[in-house]
Amino acid sequence: MSEVEVLPGRVGNLTPEQQHALDEFKQLIQAEGIFVEGRHDDHLLLRFLRARKFHIGHTHKMFVDCENWRKELGVDTLRETFVFEEEDAVRSCYPRYYHNVDKKGRPIYIEHVGVIDIKTLFKVTDEERMTKQHVLSYEVLITDRMPACSRKAGHHIEQCCTILDLKGVSLRQFANAFGFIKRTSAIAQNYYPEMMGKMYVINAPMMFTSVWGMVKPLLDEVTVKKIVILGSNYQSTLLEDIAAENLPKSIGGTCECSNHGGCQKGEPGPWKDPEFANPTKA
Structure with a gap:
């Protein structure tokens, strides 16, 4: 299989600044107790960081808003609790x-x-x-x-x-x-x-x-x-x-x-x- 080019800002192709931002952001949400092992892998965290151009403050707000929304909607239990009979x-x-x-x-x-x-x-x-x-x-x-x-x-x-x-x-x-x-x-x-x-x-x-x-x-x-x-x-x-x-x-x-x-x-x-x-x- 030919080697696939990893796009910038992804795992395996981060600048030192981007890697630092990822580490800092992960430490921040871990300290706040909102980091979920498994679900919040580096791929997901980098999607949020890219969406906010690796700005820690803006990414943090987006991420916290998302986690609050997930709780309000009950996203983590939808698969067990929601049946779409009218599909x-x-x-x-x-x-x-x-x-x-x-x-x-x-x-x-x-x-x-x-x-x-x-x-x-x-x-x-x-x-x-x-x-x-x-x-x-x-x-x-x-x-x-x-x-x-x-x-x-x-x-x-x-x-x-x-x-x-x-x-x-x-x-x-x-x-x-x-x-x-x-x-x-x-x-x-x-x-x-x-x-x-x-x-x-x-x-x-x-x-x-x-x-x-x-x-x-x-x-x-x-x-x-x-x-x-x-x-x-x-x-x-x-x-x-x-x-x-x-x-x-x-x-x-x-x-x-x-x-x-x-x-x-x-x-x-x-x-x-x-x-x-x-x-x-x-």
Whole structure:
């Protein structure tokens, strides 16, 4: 296996100043009694440090805010206490799923935004339950999906490749969904920083320029640079980063997941492979 380049600011590629900041930050939260062995590994601490440009004070505030939020929502016990029985009904009006990995070994997350039906969505569930399900999905990503991807890739994976499909979206539809999208974006940025490696927005209509003007201010400049906006001729660009067999046929790949009940329901990937899945999570 060829050696993988470790990006700056990660474990294995820290400047002396960054290493000092990591050590100082870890000592600080240990002294305050908020450090959790296992969950707060160096990879996680560095994600928060990178999000705040290694400024100890700013990182500390972000980190403490996150830990307080986790306690208020009961994040650490969600897997045991929360059951999302309406999953199938929600997927029918808000299709979103993980589907294998890109060429860098990162899990691929897909949302078909153009067919979101917010009115129906909140008839079968409510915002509080959707928020908990959204958070639980992040937790499973961290504890199950990414470790399995890391085992398969042979190196640490901590970011996703996201595809947002806007086929069929309208301004009215987006306006109806904007509030929920804004809140979920805030959760990602504030509590799960530095987890988006790349985002492809495909089938973007002409009017998306004005919508992008609304969304852009919600994102930091580092995140904005990771986003690629594409129209209907997006397939060749996606296939540069994703093998055709790992991409659903509905968006330009060759996968139909016949053995998994369909791409959305099956959610194939290393996390479903006994060779790479964590035995304790099986």
